[in-house]
Amino acid sequence: MRMTEELEITDLKPKMRLQGIVKETHLYGAVVDIGLKYDGMVHISQLSPQRVNRVVDVVQPGDHVTVWVTKVNPKKGRIALTMVEPPEVDWDEIEEGQIYTGTVTRIEPYGAFVDIGAERPGLLHVREMSTGYVRHPSEIVQLNEEVEVRVLKYNRRKKRIDLTMMGIADNIEDVFEEEAEPLKTAMEIALQRAQTEQEDPDALHRQERRHDKTERPDLSERQAILAQTLEQHSKQK
Structure with missing residues (x-):
């Protein structure tokens, strides 16, 4: 419900609900005072969802009515109203x-x-x-x-x-995870190796030697592992 005394005709929008007083009745509809400079018109077809034969069968001058705006022409001062509540979705x-x-x-x-x-x-x-x-x-x-x-x-x-009811996506909360470091391509690895070797020719060889020491145990360690394995095997027999 809107306080029409605070409104101008340019403020009216379709589906806006207003309160008014029936001012006049005619064969074609009813004139309703909605508190503006211009009165609104409710056509006989908009008085009720059912068929109306006579306007006076529905409203009389002086009746307080609830109306909704259907069309507005500010230049001509025309306001079309309806007493049938419009649907939410046109x-x-x-x-x-x-x-x-x-x-x-x-x-x-x-x-x-x-x-x-x-x-x-x-x-x-x-x-x-x-x-x-x-x-x-x-x-x-x-x-x-x-x-x-x-x-x-x-x-x-x-x-x-x-x-x-099908094809309606569920509302799923977005889960933000830390981005993993992207894997390097073979080309990127080759370029990095070339750049490292250019900046420090001995760095690459030192890195390879450290890698060999990490990956391969020395001779004494291998002998100890072999002796331990043979001892466990003889005990099982």
Whole structure:
């Protein structure tokens, strides 16, 4: 609800909810004072979701009503209103792949109808509930349950929305790990060796000698290991 006395016509936006007083009634609709310089007009087709034959059957001058803005023309001072609460999601806002959290409003053997805030609920077919076999939709969803669905396809002309529960990525927290030092390529190793040898010709030979000492035990160590092995072998016999 908005305090219209604080608003100008340029502040009005579609779907904005306002409070007003019916000022006049005509065959084609009702004029509503919403507290601005310009009055708003509710067409007879926008008085109720049901068909209305006469405006006076719904509203009378002096009635306090809740209205929503549908269109605004600031230059001409025209404000179109509706007494039918607009859907949260308009047809021109729906796109394939969009994900919504909706409420299951009806369950049938072939699927479930899910309200995503559009003019009509979307159909979640039983085959779109799981990658496995589902005998009945009630195995997956329950009435009035909130479910996360994705728009599979839609038809604005037929006002039909097909939904699916598959293909919705789970929200996974990013785990940041320390980056490991990248492995060097053969070319990088060769260049490093060449650079080291150029800067200090003896460094590479010293490094190789240290490597040989580390990898290969000296003669006395090998003899001791061999003697110990033979002794253990003779004891086992």
